[in-house]
Amino acid sequence: MTGATSALNGNISGEWYLALAAVLFAIGAFGLLIRRNVLVMFMCVELMLNAANLTFVTFANMLHDIGGQVLVFFVLVVAAAEVVVGLGIVVAIFRRRANATADDFHLMKG
Amino acid sequence: MLHLTYLIILLPLVGIAVQVLFGRRLGDPAAGAVATVFVGASFIVSVGVFFNLLTVHGAVRSFTQNLWTWIPVGGMQIHAGLYVDPLSMTMVLFVTGISALIHLYSIGYMKGDRDYPKFFLYLNLFVASMLILVLGNNLLVTYVGWEGVGTCSYLLVAFWFTRETAAAAGKKAFIYNRIGDAGFIAAAFLTFDKVGSLDYSVIFANVGKIGTANITAICLLLMVGVAAKSAQIPLFPWLADAMEGPTPVSALIHAATMVTAGVYLLCRVNPLLHASPDAAWIVALIGAATAFVAATIACAQNDIKKVLAYSTVSQLGYMVLAIGAGAYEAAIFLMVAHAFFKGLLFLGSGSVIHGLHDEQDLKRMGNLRVYMPITFVTFGIGWLAIAGVPPLSGFWAKGDVLDNAWAAHPALWVVGIFTALLTAYYMSRLSGLAFFGQDRWKNKVAIDADADMPDAHHADGPIPEPHESKWVMTLPLIVLAVLAAAGGVMAFATPHLSLARWVDPVFSGSLYNDHETTSTIWKLSTLDAVVAVIGVFIGLRLWITRADRPKLEWAFLRHSWYFNEIFDAIIGRPGARLAEFSSTVIEDKVIDGAVDGTGALVRRTGMALRRVQTGYVRNYALWIVVGIVALFGFMLTRTWWA
Amino acid sequence: MAVVMHGVLLAATAAATATGHASLVDWGTFVVAAAIVLSGAIGVVVARNPVHSALMLVMTLFGIAVLFVLQRDDFLAAVQVIVYAGAIVVLFLFVIMFLGVDREENIAAEPLRGQRPLAVALVALGVTGLLLLGEVSKWTTGALSVAGSTDSSTSNVAQLGTSVYTTYLFPFEVTSALLVIAVVGAVALARRPPAVVTAPDLDLDDGLVDESAPATDDAHQEVTP
Numbered sequence: 008m009t010g011a012t013s014a015l016n017g018n019i020s021g022e023w024y025l026a027l028a029a030v031l032f033a034i035g036a037f038g039l040l041i042r043r044n045v046l047v048m049f050m051c052v053e054l055m056l057n058a059a060n061l062t063f064v065t066f067a068n069m070l071h072d073i074g075g076q077v078l079v080f081f082v083l084v085v086a087a088a089e090v091v092v093g094l095g096i097v098v099a100i101f102r103r104r105a106n107a108t109a110d111d112f113h114l115m116k117g
Numbered sequence: 118m119l120h121l122t123y124l125i126i127l128l129p130l131v132g133i134a135v136q137v138l139f140g141r142r143l144g145d146p147a148a149g150a151v152a153t154v155f156v157g158a159s160f161i162v163s164v165g166v167f168f169n170l171l172t173v174h175g176a177v178r179s180f181t182q183n184l185w186t187w188i189p190v191g192g193m194q195i196h197a198g199l200y201v202d203p204l205s206m207t208m209v210l211f212v213t214g215i216s217a218l219i220h221l222y223s224i225g226y227m228k229g230d231r232d233y234p235k236f237f238l239y240l241n242l243f244v245a246s247m248l249i250l251v252l253g254n255n256l257l258v259t260y261v262g263w264e265g266v267g268t269c270s271y272l273l274v275a276f277w278f279t280r281e282t283a284a285a286a287g288k289k290a291f292i293y294n295r296i297g298d299a300g301f302i303a304a305a306f307l308t309f310d311k312v313g314s315l316d317y318s319v320i321f322a323n324v325g326k327i328g329t330a331n332i333t334a335i336c337l338l339l340m341v342g343v344a345a346k347s348a349q350i351p352l353f354p355w356l357a358d359a360m361e362g363p364t365p366v367s368a369l370i371h372a373a374t375m376v377t378a379g380v381y382l383l384c385r386v387n388p389l390l391h392a393s394p395d396a397a398w399i400v401a402l403i404g405a406a407t408a409f410v411a412a413t414i415a416c417a418q419n420d421i422k423k424v425l426a427y428s429t430v431s432q433l434g435y436m437v438l439a440i441g442a443g444a445y446e447a448a449i450f451l452m453v454a455h456a457f458f459k460g461l462l463f464l465g466s467g468s469v470i471h472g473l474h475d476e477q478d479l480k481r482m483g484n485l486r487v488y489m490p491i492t493f494v495t496f497g498i499g500w501l502a503i504a505g506v507p508p509l510s511g512f513w514a515k516g517d518v519l520d521n522a523w524a525a526h527p528a529l530w531v532v533g534i535f536t537a538l539l540t541a542y543y544m545s546r547l548s549g550l551a552f553f554g555q556d557r558w559k560n561k562v563a564i565d566a567d568a569d570m571p572d573a574h575h576a577d578g579p580i581p582e583p584h585e586s587k588w589v590m591t592l593p594l595i596v597l598a599v600l601a602a603a604g605g606v607m608a609f610a611t612p613h614l615s616l617a618r619w620v621d622p623v624f625s626g627s628l629y630n631d632h633e634t635t636s637t638i639w640k641l642s643t644l645d646a647v648v649a650v651i652g653v654f655i656g657l658r659l660w661i662t663r664a665d666r667p668k669l670e671w672a673f674l675r676h677s678w679y680f681n682e683i684f685d686a687i688i689g690r691p692g693a694r695l696a697e698f699s700s701t702v703i704e705d706k707v708i709d710g711a712v713d714g715t716g717a718l719v720r721r722t723g724m725a726l727r728r729v730q731t732g733y734v735r736n737y738a739l740w741i742v743v744g745i746v747a748l749f750g751f752m753l754t755r756t757w758w759a
Numbered sequence: 760m761a762v763v764m765h766g767v768l769l770a771a772t773a774a775a776t777a778t779g780h781a782s783l784v785d786w787g788t789f790v791v792a793a794a795i796v797l798s799g800a801i802g803v804v805v806a807r808n809p810v811h812s813a814l815m816l817v818m819t820l821f822g823i824a825v826l827f828v829l830q831r832d833d834f835l836a837a838v839q840v841i842v843y844a845g846a847i848v849v850l851f852l853f854v855i856m857f858l859g860v861d862r863e864e865n866i867a868a869e870p871l872r873g874q875r876p877l878a879v880a881l882v883a884l885g886v887t888g889l890l891l892l893g894e895v896s897k898w899t900t901g902a903l904s905v906a907g908s909t910d911s912s913t914s915n916v917a918q919l920g921t922s923v924y925t926t927y928l929f930p931f932e933v934t935s936a937l938l939v940i941a942v943v944g945a946v947a948l949a950r951r952p953p954a955v956v957t958a959p960d961l962d963l964d965d966g967l968v969d970e971s972a973p974a975t976d977d978a979h980q981e982v983t984p
Contacts, residue, residue: 019789024826025893027793031800031819033886038804039738040878041869046855047812048735050803053847054816057823060839068830073922076915079835080923083842084934088941090847094854095948101858110871113732733871742881749888756892 024065032058043108045097049090056086118169119180121162122199125209126252128159129245133238140234149224152237156220156244160213167206177202177623181254181318188257195315200254204623207449208251208381211456215373216244218593222464223365225589226471236276240369243269247374251381256305256315259382263301263346266375267294273370274362286358293355297345297379304338307331321388332389336396339386340403347379348430349407349437354680356430360422364467367422372429372459377452380436384445387624391443401441401525405532408434410678412539416546417674420477421466424547427677428503429459431536435518438529444521445624447514454514454604458502461597465496468590469551472583473558479550480664481580483557488583491591493552495598500548502601504541505649510604516645520638530641534648541652549660557664558583788829795822813851820844834916 035054042048060079067075104111132155140148170178179202188195220240227236246269250262268291275287305315311327312320324332343349348356359371370376383390383400390397411431418424432455439448470477472489486493502511515537523530558580585591659666673679729740795818802815820843827836869875923931 019785019829022893023789024830026890027796027826029886029889029893031796033882033889034797034800034804036742036885037878037882038800040735040742040882041804041875043735044809046809046851047803047806050812050816050851053843054800054803054819057820057843060835061823061826064827064830064832064835067832073918076832076835076919077922077927079832080838080919081927081930081934083835083838085937087842087847088938090850091941091945092948094850095945097854098858099948109734112734115730116732117727117730731871735874736871739874739877739881742878742885746881746885746888749885749892752892753888 021065021069025062028058028061028065031055031061043110045101045109048109049093049097053086053090056082118162118165119173119201120182122166122180122182122201122252123184124162125159125166125213126199126245126248128155128162129241129248131155132241133245136234136238136241140238143234145228145230145233146224148234149220149227149237152241153217153220153224155241156213157217159244159248160210160217163206163209163213166201167210170201170203170206183254192313193309193315195255195257197258198254198316199252199258200317201252202623203620204381204384204449205251207453207620208377209248211453212244212247212251212374215456215460215597216240216247216369218596219365219369219373219460219464222368222467222590222593223363225587226365226467227363232276236273236363239269239272239276240365243273243370243375247378250378254317256308256317256320259385260298260301260305263342263378263382264298266370266378267291267298267346270294270359270370270375273366274359276362276366280361283361286355286361290355290359293352294345296352297342300338300341300345304335304342307335307338311335317385320386324388324392329393329395333393333396336386336389336393337399339382339389340396340400343379343383343437344403345379346382347376347433347437349379349403349434350410351680353407353411353430354677354684357423357426357677360420360426364422364463364470367426368460368463368467371426372463373456376429376433377436377456380433380440380448380452383437383440384449384624387440387445390440397441397443399441401438401529404434404437404439404441405522405529406434407431408438408536409532409539412536412543414674414677415543416539417670417672419479419670419675421469421479421482421547421551422463422477424479424543425459425462425466428462428540428544429455431540432459432503435515435533435536438533439518439521442521442525442529444518444525446620447517447521449620450517451514454502454510454601457597457604458499458509458511458601461495461499461594461601462503464590464594464597465492465499468492468586468594469496469583471586471590473580476558476580479547481557481560482551483554483664484552485583486552489585491585492594495591495594496552497548498598498602500544501653502604504544504653505537505645506541506653507646507649508605509602511601512642512646512649513605516642519645520641523637523641534644537645538648538652541649542656545653545656546660549657550664553657553661554664785829788825792822792825792829795819796826809855810852813848813855816851817844817848820848832915834919 032055035051035058038051038054039048042051060082063075063079063082065075067073067079100112132152135151135155136148143151170180173180179200181198181200183196183198185197186194187197220237223236223240227233230236243266246262246265248262250259250266253259253262271287271291271294274290275284278284278287308320309315311331312323314320341352345352345355356371356376360367362370390400408431411427411434415424415427415431418427432451436448436451436455439445439451468489469482469485469492472485472492473482476482498509502509505512505515507513519530519533519537522533659669676682799815799817799819799822803812803819806812806815820839824836824839824844827833827839
């Protein structure tokens with residue numbers, strides 16, 4: 008990020024935001040790999056999405072390009088749609104077994 | 118008329134098409150008549166072309182007709198071209214003429230055969246191939262014809278393929294010919310490499326530029342082809358076995374035409390032989406050796422067709438000897454004369470076999486001159502012609518060859534004259550056993566039957582009284598007899614009738630009779646005549662009275678100097694062992710092992726890799742993260758070492 | 760007193776921005792928001808009860824919204840709170856309650872072999888790599904703005920609106936279609952399969968059917984969830 012000069016990010020240079028987003032993303036990934044409860048895994052995915060959103064906005068300001076913010080806009084919409092469908096699937100699967108976890112579905116085992 | 122040269126080849130091809138489409142419907146004998154008509158028409162066209170050629174003036178009368186460009190590939194432009202000159206015209210005339218006669222003969226001979234139309238189809242195919250061979254103006258077109266006649270030889274020899282020996286003989290003929298083809302095509306490769314073209318005109322123009330070693334190599338490779346096609350040592354054993362085919366086939370292919378293809382080829386490439394004395398010497402030696410060996414073998418054969426087969430090999434040896442000695446005109450003269458009298462002899466033998474209900478064993482014939490007079494007279498003319506009795510054509514032709522052999526080297530002449538004696542002897546033995554003596558066909562079983570010829574044709578049971586053949590068979594005999602008798606006129610040096618004069622311009626710098634004085638020629642000719650008469654006399658004397666003389670029929674000769682056994686030991690059995698090895702070890706273990714092994718390897722890899730698919734989503738997520746980390750690593754390396 | 764504090768802070772900020780250095784307020788806001796975000800994220804991951812996880816998620820989302828505001832992106836901050844925290848997390852909570860998956864999960868146990876150590880190692884590696892890359896490589900090309908500069912004096916909403924409805928109109932329309940599809944999909948996924956209808960529902964009174972026989976169980980069947 009040696010090329011980042013004028014920081015209009017509240018006068019904090021963008022690198023900090025990017026670092027924060029990276030760590031947030033890592034936490035989300037970690038959670039996804041560790042937790043077995045399907046809904047918690049979903050929430051970790053939301054964490055990752057938010058990290059990405061933060062990155063986009065940061066860059067929008069670093070590059071003085073509104074496109075980054077537009078992208079966040081769309082990511083939000085699509086994330087919402089994704090959650091709807093995902094939870095619909097969760098409901099459809101978990102209707103039968105209430106305390107199932109992600110590890111209980113391994114029908115695709117090769 | 119010259120521009121209609123292509124018709125000569127086209128007419129038999131049309132005949133083939135007709136046979137394919139309508140043969141079965143035409144049946145016996147219409148299919149045969151149709152085929153004969155086409156070949157006859159081809160002969161008439163050739164006569165027209167011949168007369169037209171006579172009007173062409175120039176050092177070498179020639180006419181080239183490029184039908185179309187066959188292979189236009191960059192530096193290699195090969196045309197489907199025809200070349201008409203005295204040499205090819207000579208060949209065309211006697212090929213079409215004798216073929217027409219033999220077609221006519223076959224109408225009667227093959228009567229009642231189950232595959233009657235197929236026979237004529239093959240015969241027409243053969244004639245077409247032979248004409249392509251002879252008329253080609255470059256090595257590749259000649260090769261097409263060369264392969265074609267080889268194929269037809271196989272098809273026709275194995276015509277009665279339900280007979281195991283016939284099928285085996287067909288295979289043998291084809292395989293030996295294939296060996297020759299390999300030599301031919303290697304010669305073509307070498308020629309193209311050195312000269313850059315396969316056209317005869319281009320090759321001959323560049324003879325001086327490619328070096329004697331190359332020319333010798335090309336000539337020797339071509340000689341391999343010739344040795345196979347014209348049955349020279351060591352590739353001659355197939356010809357005797359090829360007698361399994363119907364007699365018209367033996368007459369046409371193995372006496373008059375196909376086997377002369379090799380001789381024709383050597384004549385065609387005479388500038389090459391002229392430029393390489395070493396190659397010419399080797400050719401001459403091969404010819405002389407073949408003539409002698411084959412003649413000795415013929416003295417001990419019991420099958421009438423085998424005697425004639427080995428006789429053909431011997432006469433071909435003479436022709437090759439003449440070529441090697443540089444006497445091309447003599448070779449051609451003998452080739453034409455041989456076509457007449459050998460064709461006649463084969464057809465006559467066919468008549469005999471037919472009359473005796475398919476009996477071929479000489480020891481079971483006898484006194485046929487009483488029952489088959491026309492056959493006897495015509496056969497007799499052929500017999501005396503080949504023996505070299507003057508004034509028949511054989512005397513002049515063989516004399517020509519021997520005169521030139523003497524001029525080349527006396528040793529060649531000695532071999533030649535001794536072989537001439539043997540020729541007269543064995544032919545007289547044949548005639549004596551067949552046409553004179555007692556009516557041995559009345560015996561239940563032949564004397565020493567099946568002794569060494571388990572594969573010969575025998576009549577089933579006792580033979581009824583022999584009968585003369587029908588006109589379709591005797592007419593060709595008569596025509597050929599006339600030609601065999603009168604063919605000698607071609608020797609005389611009158612401008613219009615002399616074969617030598619006619620064909621000489623094609624062979625610049627040939628030896629022909631250049632170095633001999635007239636008195637030498639007279640002395641040699643007298644010697645020839647004397648030897649011929651002595652041979653005839655001895656043969657008749659010994660074999661009219663008794664048919665059973667084992668002391669004169671050595672087993673070594675009867676088994677053709679054990680050539681077949683030697684080849685079997687050196688090539689046949691090791692080859693079989695190699696095939697066995699290939700099929701069990703290489704095929705099963707190596708190739709199947711590799712193929713099956715690849716399959717097994719894939720399967721095992723799959724079995725190992727499937728453990729990645731645990732079915733757990735979290736594991737899959739882990740793998741995604743692995744990929745991401747790898748990507749980061751890659752990008753890091755790129756930036757640090759970029 | 761509050762007014763005075765407020766005024767001091769404003770002055771300090773103005774002074775700082777005027778000179779181009781980050782002000783104390785900005786830094787403080789950033790640090791606090793970052794702390795909220797990270798603690799919320801860690802909370803999502805380690806909370807045993809999924810309801811707790813959801814609430815931690817809300818905390819994270821609020822923190823992110825603050826960070827958006829810091830970067831002068833008010834509209835998106837508002838949208839984030841309304842849509843993400845207000846709708847999506849609520850949806851999560853609905854499902855948790857509906858399905859009863861609020862049972863606590865045994866964090867300590869890990870049935871899959873090697874998953875945990877590998878996850879730790881990989882994530883650590885990933886983060887390190889990411890941060891390193893951020894330091895080492897040029898991630899921004901300094902390209903000119905494509906969709907419009909953020910420097911203009913119009914409000915953020917106006918800028919975003921202009922961009923979405925002109926340059927990015929097609930993606931906008933496609934996204935709306937996507938939403939419809941998502942709704943349809945969700946409805947299709949979530950509804951119960953219909954009850955099985957069998958023939959004996961029809962009343963064929965032709966005397967052939969023996970109505971004294973007890974009705975079989977096949978007649979009325981419902982799929983139990």
